[in-house]
Amino acid sequence: MVLKAISFDLDNTLIDFFRMKKIACERVLESLIDVGLKVDNFEETWKKLVKIHLKEGIESNTWITRFLKEMKYELKDIYIAAGVNAYQKTRDTFLDPYPNTIPVLIHLIKKGLKLVILSDAPRMKAYRRLHKMNLYHFFDFIVTLDDTKVKKPDKLPFEMVIKKLKLKPKEIMHVGDWPVRDVDGAKSVGMKTVFAKYGVDKYRDKIGKTKPDYTIKNIKELINVVDKESK
């Protein structure tokens, strides 16, 4: 069966959040120091900040407060204000796709494949991220949580993609970084699966119930996967 379409998860599959978070934490710490925080060891303190940030997720601002508490720093309003400002500014500037993403997407389109996005993010967030990274034009359509109302690995989001593409499940390959949501979910409807191991968050489950058809450590490996599947 020849492959006809690829469905991509967005966060941590196309978007390199990890890079952005590391840079953001550096800027946050610099900003806290600028308003008076005394830091003995920048590197060690930065590592601690990254760790707390990865655990708390990107949407919440509580991680800066938690960091100050855990490090036994004073909870000054100016620290939180400076940290939140530095974070928001950096987040908007450094939201980039993983290296090699654009040439890979161009290659896939040249091969005649349809590309779509299947994300558990709210619709406007997904659109803003895609637009910000200049990736919008590569995709035929975007399916988000606002369309599906349920998150992956529920079958419904995947079934919605199949229906919109008017293809058979086995003609579609889903690429994602979350074993349970992306791999198990896509497998359950009969899609081919690619596990984007490079995007794995170490604070999350690493293994799902099913084995992915392919595991890639860099998005450019997708070219070989697709070549194999297209034979």
Ligand SMILES: [Mg+2]
């Ligand atoms: Mg993801």
